[in-house]
Amino acid sequence: MKISINRLKDFIAIDQTPEEIAALLTGSGLEVEGISLFESIPGGLEGVVIGEVLSCERHPNADKLSVTTVDIGTGIVPIVCGASNVAKGQKVVVATEGATLYPVSGEPFVIKKAKIRGEVSQGMICAEDEIGLGESHEGILVLDTQLPNGTPASKYFDVARDHVLEIGLTPNRADAASHLGVARDLKALLNSPICLPSVDGFKVDNQNLSISVEVEDPKDCPRYAGLTVSNIKVGPSPEWLQNYLKALDLEPINNIVDITNFILHDLGQPLHAFDADKIKGNKIIVKTLPKDTVFFTLDDKERKLSGAELMICDASEGLCIAGVFGGKGSGVSSSTQSIFLESACFSPDIIRKGGQFHGLKTDASFRFERGTDPNMPVYALKRAAMLIQELAGGEISSEIIDVYPNPVEDFKIPVAFKNIDRLIGKQIAKEEIKAILHGLEIEVSAETEIGFLATVKPYRVDVTREADVIEEILRIYGFENVALSENLKSDFLAEHPGKDLNKLQYRLSEALAALGFYEIITNSLTKPAYVEKSGFLETSENVNILNQLSEDLSVMRQSLLFSGLEVLAHNINRRQKDLKVFEFGTVYFKEQVGYREEKRLGLFMTGDKASESWLAPSRAVGFSDLHAVAELILEKLNIEGYGMEILHDAPFEYALKLTLGEKELGKVGMLRQEACKLAGVKQEVLFAELNWDLLGKKAKGLKKFQEISKFPEVRRDLSLVIDKNVTFDNIKKIALKAGGKLLQRINVFDLYQGDKIGADKKAYALSFYLQDSENTLIDKVIDKTMDRLIQNFETEAGAFIRK
Template sequence: MKISINRLKHFIELDQTAEEIAALLTGSGLEVEGIETFESIKGGLEGVVIGEVLTCERHPNADKLSITTVDIGTEVVPIVCGAPNVAAGQKVIVATEGAMLYPLSGEPFQIKKAKIRGEVSQGMICAEDEIGIGESHAGIMVLDTDLANGAPAASYFNIESTEVLEIGLTPNRADAASHLGVARDLKALLGKDIQLPLIEHFDAPKGKDGIAVEVENTNDCPRYAGITIEGVQVAPSPEWLQNYLKALDLEPINNVVDITNFILHDLGQPLHAFDAAKIEGNKIIVKKLPKGTKFTTLDEKERTLSGEELMICDQNGGLCIAGVFGGKGSGVSEETTSIFLESAYFSPDVIRKGSQFHGLKTDASFRFERGTDPNMPIYALKRAANLIKEIAGGEFASEVIDIYPNPVEDFQIEVSYKHIDRLIGKHIAPEEVKTILEGLDIQLSNESADGFTATVKPYRVDVTREADVIEEILRIYGFDRVALSENLDADYLAEHPSKDLNKLQYRLSELLTGLGYFEIITNSLTKPIYVEKSSYLQEADNVMILNKLSEDLGVMRQSLLFTGLEVLAHNINRRQKDLKLFEFGSVYFKEAQGYREEKRLSLFLTGDKVAESWLAPSKSVQFPDLYAVVELILEKMGIDNVNVSIVHESPYDYALQLMIGTKVLGSVGMLSTSSAKLAEVKQEVLFAELNWGLICKKSKGLKKYQEISKFPEVRRDLSLVIDKAITFDQVKTVALKAGGKLLQRIGVFDVYQGDKIESGKKAYALSFYLQDTAQTLTDKVIDKTMNRLIQTFENEVGAMIRK
């Protein structure tokens, strides 16, 4: 769901940035998945100015080209132009050097200084289609304007721009599926009032009937309202309305249909406009039609009705599947001169059945099947009717019809302060509870020291129980304001199968042996000297053996490192220098009260990765060889929330530390020479030690393979210049968040640090692989994803994108 920041400001006063608003909404449960900038002309005509053609002469080397000199305010530049209508004295649109143009068709391109048939050209005089404002390419645009030469072209075209939030709306929050709904949450979060547009004048005539309405089933249609409007002129919408819809990724159709879409996304109330001349018998009947009835929808598909869907009918049959999709014969067209405008509240169950049976998912059915506001139809109808009269002309030919025999009651919910504190885990003062709930339009009555009665308006279909009211308090109060206990636990209603730790270990052993690693099993008893001579381990943590057989086996090991190094030394001394080893084993620590045992997984890599042969020289193992295995282990175990930081501490020369939250998952790096020599190993060793117990606890289970998508994968590349201090892991984390579900993986194919870029910087050349498992990606979707990635890199890691 997309929400325009500019439109939100019509409902509530906002001085926060889009990022701040996004953070507020995400914290309250309306997760903002991305922020885009919509411009009525893509690119905002940056670098495009008003110019004046001073001279125009034929190109000496081309019959269809002209050489012009153009005053662009700051200077006079030569431009070679191929338009047949260019002439001296014209005011024109000029794209200056460096400007990026987004034509209606074809790829964007940047204006560069060039030589065209031997003549220098320092810009481009533009036609409509070249700057994306029209389809004409017959010639350049000639302006009638008093704007000074060099004035931005954006000021001439009155470009509109707005930041647009993309909200991942959860199914329970049907109330927030509109600008008004989002504004309601901001009202509670910011403590500001909402301003609904006033309907001061609504001059519907009394005593005129227009289209009559009959509702046969008020259970499926508790409320039905409508009005007849005559003398309407169907035409394209005004620019402001078209821009509103385009910002939400909607295609403008005509002024009447666009107004119904405007109201839907503004207020959350779906509307439908019928061509009144096509309503036989001058009467609307809301009912169900017999099973097997044929009905042709707007997409020109003939559908067979199930008999369970609610239909909007006239005396001849169906006009529309109520709340889902219109019929082919009753829609508004260019020939329409009178309309019947419908605004209703339908039972969510009947709309859901109709939508699912026919496989039709529309903006209207999305809202109706989750539950709309039964108190909104009349306000939305009057607002839309006034807009139609203002934009499309016409006069009201009837008064407002409102069939609402059994008004939907507010929810009355008893709430206890004791239960609020228990479920939230923190005491919140009753005064603050009241402020939060009243900010959400939930009124309190029967207040006492123990609790109160909450009156919830029916548009909040997800707030019907005490726990729901408490959830509302918590999400506005702020989840981050409730401290988590170190011993946090939870009760589950459903049973969860326990993890088979032996199976996990066996499967991972299969993976490692498949990669060429050999499993070792070493003694848990080890030499005390390893702890004494290593700052890596603490003597106070030693578990001493009381009846030790020898000094060499006097303590329980605190790490798998040294027992593993002994195996390396044994093999290296026998001229087996290229080794890949792993071990699952326990380590032991003495504590103030008793002892602690942990399960670990160690990995050792040393020697040559590629043995010497006539095909290629030998190649020593490198840090990425071992880190790639660690990444593969975590991926196999379904662990994807790991934070990585660089460390330079014993027993490593350099290493990466892996964290899950505040817990250390393990480390991987190059062992220091001194650490290796303690076990008499004299060659470089890469070592990783992972907390196997923590991995098993955090694991989502062994990763299951999925069917390969039949839709193609798309690759796009970017080159980023960033500070040296920024790690690839930081870049990757930011990218995966911004790229959403489409971004499958990220690769690095080049890293540059040198004199060709600024000191203290480095350049990453990254490849991004995009794929949608449900459909083929379009250029529009790909470009939108890449633009979101670029914007995120610039904002969050200070990257400069190399063109």
């Protein structure tokens, strides 16, 4: 939500800087996410002045150029000009050396001293399109003014400047979705009064255009007000109004529509203007229409109604989706002479349903969905009608119609002083509490030593309970004014359920099955010989069974390795040699005091990756195949920032240890033959064992799907010569850090080791894939990213980039 500082000052006297106002609002809960400068002419004509042409001669080396001398107030400068209408004695607009111009079309450019066909030029005499004033490029601007030379052009053209706050409005603060709402918070923060524009001058001119109103369900539309204005003249809005809307990133349309947008952002009350001549039967009916009724909206789209959305209708058809979007047939156009102006209060639920069904989000629906002030419609109507008379002429041709059968009552909330102290964590003086509430327009009555009754106006739809009132006191008092105690505690109104590890396990099992893995379930009892001969398990940690069934099943397993290998041996002996299996199982350890158990995930791959085929030769599974599966598991669990270490420890011939901080996630590698032979397996086996308890604890939930970017991906390749001890993991971490959000993935497509680069070196051929989810990447951005990658590879990895 955008808020104009200039307009804010019309509501409340403030002399703070925009940065100070932003800090005040952010501290009170209206977080200011940014401050931007709006200028009615881009660049504000900085460095552009009024000058006078003292001489004008034909350029000696170019027929279509003139050499002029121009008085710019601070001196006389030579300027080469290509306009045919330049002449001696003219008052002109001059962009001085160093000024930046923002033309209507094209990129901004800086005025520099130059030599044009041999003649020095120290500035530029400007046409209107070159300084962003208009489209014309027929010749330079010639001014009729007595202003002295050197006067800033911004003064002559009355350039409007404004600072605009970008507020990240939370859903509960519907009351602050306007300049008035923000001013109300500043009123409480600064103890300064608010000045609302007066509507005392409102009067009805005649009764020449009467339109009746009928509301079928007051629950959907608690209040509906309207009036008619006739003999208006639709046209462009004045410059001040257009600048106000442009500062808020709104496009001016015409004076009538612009006034309704002005009121919406000024007061938070959406309005809608209907062409009165198109209202059949001189009657407005607020109701629903049958399902599948065809309705054309202002964007010229045909929509079929759901039957649940609220409609504004005349005697025969729908005119508008209430609170969301107007209809094509009843909108204000250049030929409109009379209007019916609507100002209403709708149920947030009914507006939300209508907007969601049709996929429509508008400034009006944004406010109605959160709740608007039921006391504002008539005031906003009067204010808008008076502005229409001022800017579009016309006569108010009916009394205000106000259908308000069940007025919304103020909220009455009992508040106890002890609860204020308890929830805030600090005792605030009672007088200060009452002063804060008074500033927030919350009335305090029936005060006792115990507490008081707070009366809250209905525009504060989020303040309906005692805790809400206390929150209001705290945010104005200042969170920073409440010291942290040595002993912190928190109270939660809602439960925070933990992660469902069973669900994570089920989803991961589905993913592994999709990769061709079979799930196995093996016995937790195993042979003590596996521990004694494994080379990596400790006999002292064995959990022995007291009532042994047999010598082969006398201890609890310390690893999933050997029970899994037994499954492989059983299948290999039956000529099923190409296997991929996994198991979620528990392992057990005896400690000095008591016992410990862990749940782990075991992965096994052996044999060929794919069966023999005439299309492609068979290939044995490799380390990279199982490592890719392990990485996929971590990715699906949203575990990031993990590290890798190379191992050659039993039972692995070679392996990688996966770590997260100082904790071990698991190991992935090729098993030694002696470990396989212990279980009767005579072929190579790849094995991974991951700590499922730790994975479940560190998981951030399952990886979510996201929309595929509509912007193209870009690939760039680099060849890096690095030391042999630099791993791809090192390179990947450097790349992800330097590449930022644009770098989507990195891949090695070639590896070279040989005499040409030295025995202690290796060369990686890497591909980098860049993509922006919001824009098409341009060469400048791509080159900047690649330069940053190269610089980081050179400094952090000692890489040499092969050209």
